[in-house]
Amino acid sequence: MYRVARASESLVITGSGITDINITKKAWVLPGQSCTKFDISPVNYTFEVQAMSAEKLPFLLPAVFTVGPRADDEASLMKYAKLISPHDKLSNHVKDHVQGIIEGETRVLAASMTMEEIFKGTKEFKQEVFEKVQLELNQFGLLIYNANVKQLVDVQGHECFSYLGQKTQMEAANQAKIDVAEARMKGEIGEKLRLGETLQNAAKIDAETRIISTQRGGEGRKAEIKVRTEVKVYENHREAEVAEANAVLxxxxxxxxxxxxxxxxxxxxxxxxxxxxLQKEVERMNALAMTEKLKAELLSKASVEYETKVQEANWELYKKQKEEEAFLYEKEKEAEAQRATAEADFYRRKQIIDGDLYAKMKEAEGLKALAEAQGTYLHTLLEAVGGNYEAVRDYLMISGGMFQDLAKINGDAIHGLQPKISIWTNGEGSHEATAEGGGSALKEVAGIYKTLPPLFKTVHEQTGMMPPTWMGTITNDSSQ
Structure with a gap:
């Protein structure tokens, strides 16, 4: 059958002898082939896109797009034919595609601009929307033949555009008032300036007229000579320009x-x-005719061989798929076993770590309780001595055996040495003690007490510590 499409239509032929699809205006439809007509005339789509600016302010973008396939591009026609083949050009299928692209690109672009930028740069905003939409429509073989975006409209409850318009009107009115005031100021100032300049120039002209009148006579003769010289120079210059113009011509x-x-x-x-x-095209058409004839003769034989090869290939593919599935199942079981082992090891390590963490937490709690007990102990001691820090310190030193430790450390320090030991007395009874070779126990105790002041002084000089008040005080007077 010989099929012919109208001016606004095209034919899509598929089937035997055609690899993908063939788009043409007229052609023979052979047995085993299918032919479908589709309309390529543009269609008007009316939308009202709701978008949101960068400040999260909504607005409406009414638009009318005239969209249709690229009639001069075969690749675009093939894309459009595949898109519309099961539908009509006025169907919701194509309209939903176009509307989704327009709404998506408009929202993305509006989200990156503030409402002030959209309002002031409406023309640039529309142009960028058209470019973004056209870029997406290219993948469907569609072209925007005409696009008309109406005035941006506020969403009900959000009067942002109306407020921006009022702001612009008020700014224009205020600027007009400022311009009028400046013009009035300039007019009044200019009037006064011109009046003063007129009076000054009149006086100046009267003075200069008398001077100039005497100079004009001599300057007239000078000017006559100068004019003659300039005329001669001009004639020479014009002759040079004429020669140059002839050379350029x-x-x-x-x-x-x-x-x-x-x-x-x-x-x-x-x-x-x-x-x-043209000769190359004729040869190509002859070659295509011979190719089609050979295809028709070898089609049946090639079809049988093709089916046989396809069955064999399918059997080999099925066999390989089963082998690969068995190998994959075995690997999955091994992976599951390894995962179970890893989970058990992870649980064991987690229990050990949790035990260590619990022990550390208990140890920290014990240290905290010990510190609190020691704080309570010191607080009780301070309350018992009426807040006297020195008394608490002396008590802790005595109860902790600090003096015994000092004596032991000093003894260990001089152990094995031969120190010279000095015995301090107040001089009383020393003769009797020497003569008698000893004394009573009371005298020995008195001698020990007499050695305490120099001992306290030595400890104070070495450590900076003072003796308790109940034992005595250190003074500079050795007699005390």
Whole structure:
């Protein structure tokens, strides 16, 4: 059957002998082939896109797009034919595609701009929306033939555009008032300036007139000589310009002649090139006709061989798939076993770590309780002695055996040495003690007490510590 499409339509042929699809205006439809007509005329789509600016302010964008396939591009027609083949051009299928692209690109662009930028740069905003939408429609073979975006409209409850318009009107009115005031100021100031300048210039002109009148006589003769000189120079200059213009004209005539000869040669070569292209097209059409004839003769044999090869390939594919599935199942079981082992090891390590953490927490709690007990102990001691820090310190030193430790450390320090030991007394009874070779126990105790002041002084000089008040005080007077 011979099929012909109308001016606004195209034919889509598929089937035997066609790899994908074939789009044409007229063609023979052979047995085993299918032919479908589709309309390529543009369609108007009316939308009202709701978008939101960068400040989260909503607005409406009414738009009318005239969209249709690219009639001059075969690749675009193939994309459009695949899109619309099961539908009509006025169906919701195509409209939903176009509307989704327009709404998506508009929202993305509006989200990156503030409401002030959208309001002031409406033309740039519309142009960028058209470019973004056209870029997405290219994948469906569609072209925006015409697009009309109406005035941006506020969403009910959000009067942002109306407020922006009022702001612009108020700014224009205020600027007009400022301009009027400045013009009035300039007019009044200019009037006064011109009046003053008129009076000054009149006086100046009267004074200069008398001076100039005496100079004009001599300047007249000078001017006459100067004019004659300038006329001669001008004549020479014009003669040089005429000579230069003649030279330029001669160069241009030579260039034009050269271009005319080159154009003639190019025209002859273009005719020969076109003849070769037409001959090449004739040979290609003959080759296509022979190819179609050979395809028709070998089609049945090739079909049988193709089916046989396909069955064999399917069997080999099925066999390999089963082998790969068995291998994959085995690997999955091994992975599950390894995962179970890893989970058990992870649980064991977690229990050990939790035990260590619990022990550390209990140890920290014990240290905290000990510190609290010691704080309570010190607080009780301070309350018992009426807040006397020195008394608490002396008590802790005595109860902790600090003096015994000092004595032991000093003894260990001089152990093995031969120190010179000095015994301090107040001089009383020393003779009797020496003569008698001893004394009573009371005298020995008195001698020990007499050695305490120098001992306290030595400890104070070495450690900076003072003795308790109940034991005595250190003074500079040795007699005390």
């Amino acid at each position: 001669a160069k241009k005539k030579a260039g034009w002649a050269k271009e005319a000869q080159v154009a003639e040669v190019e025209a002859e070569k273009a005719v020969a090139l076109r003849d070769a292209e």
